[in-house]
Amino acid sequence: MKTLVLATNNKHKLREFKEMLEPIGYEVKTLKDFGITIDPEENGTTYGENAYIKCKAARALVDHPVISDDSGIEILGLNRFPGIHSSRYVDSECNGSYEEAFVDINKKLGNNPDRRAEYHCAICLLENLEDEPKIFEGVCPGYLLMEPNGIGGFGYDPLFHCTESDQDFGIATEDEKNAVSHRKKALVKLMEYLNNK
Numbered sequence: 001m002k003t004l005v006l007a008t009n010n011k012h013k014l015r016e017f018k019e020m021l022e023p024i025g026y027e028v029k030t031l032k033d034f035g036i037t038i039d040p041e042e043n044g045t046t047y048g049e050n051a052y053i054k055c056k057a058a059r060a061l062v063d064h065p066v067i068s069d070d071s072g073i074e075i076l077g078l079n080r081f082p083g084i085h086s087s088r089y090v091d092s093e094c095n096g097s098y099e100e101a102f103v104d105i106n107k108k109l110g111n112n113p114d115r116r117a118e119y120h121c122a123i124c125l126l127e128n129l130e131d132e133p134k135i136f137e138g139v140c141p142g143y144l145l146m147e148p149n150g151i152g153g154f155g156y157d158p159l160f161h162c163t164e165s166d167q168d169f170g171i172a173t174e175d176e177k178n179a180v181s182h183r184k185k186a187l188v189k190l191m192e193y194l195n196n197k
């Protein structure tokens with residue numbers, strides 16, 4: 001089994017990556033498995049730049065290829081807010097509570113009929129520290145519900161309706177979400193790259 005180290009502190013991302021990568025022969029470890037914790041400053045201006053920052057910090061500390069994920073939700077009626085700040089917005093403006101964030105987002109949207117939203121994901125692969133980063137991206141389009149539905153997934157999922165699967169992510173099963181998600185689309189590109197090397 002080939003080992004990939006996933007540079008994340010997000011246990012939900014870890015679970016989704018494991019579910020998608022383990023059936024095809026990859027062992028997914030995290031820095032925790034090596035007794036290491038890092039929290040590099042994500043001061044990039046794109047998902048790809050931030051994914052590279054996390055990958056590089058981790059690859060300096062372990063002797064395995066590293067992957068990382070930077071992702072976020074872009075609300076079209078709010079000029080693509082919160083985007084790369086999706087995690088920081090909830091932590092700093094909503095006391096870390098997604099329930100508060102959903103109320104705040106609805107307040108910001110007001111009567112705006114444009115409730116379209118997109119999940120974006122960039123996965124970075126860094127096999128060796130000195131390599132150029134490889135970036136793989138995926139987008140999952142949908143729209144925001146008027147109020148949260150279900151408790152499935154994580155983060156913004158209870159407020160998100162995926163147009164491709166015509167499903168609310170808050171009530172979709174893990175397999176259903178993983179079939180169409182931004183993360184899955186980026187991961188398919190990573191797998192194509194790894195298989196063709």
Ligand code: ITT
Pocket residue numbers: 007008009010013042054069070071072073086087090119153154155156157181183
């Ligand atoms: P790491 O940096 O440690 O990987 P993080 O959660 O801080 O974890 P990001 O900086 O990439 O990761 O922020 C991504 C945020 O975007 C995440 O915390 C959610 O709020 C949101 N998000 C991304 N993918 C999502 C998904 O599949 N479902 C729901 N929300 C998602």
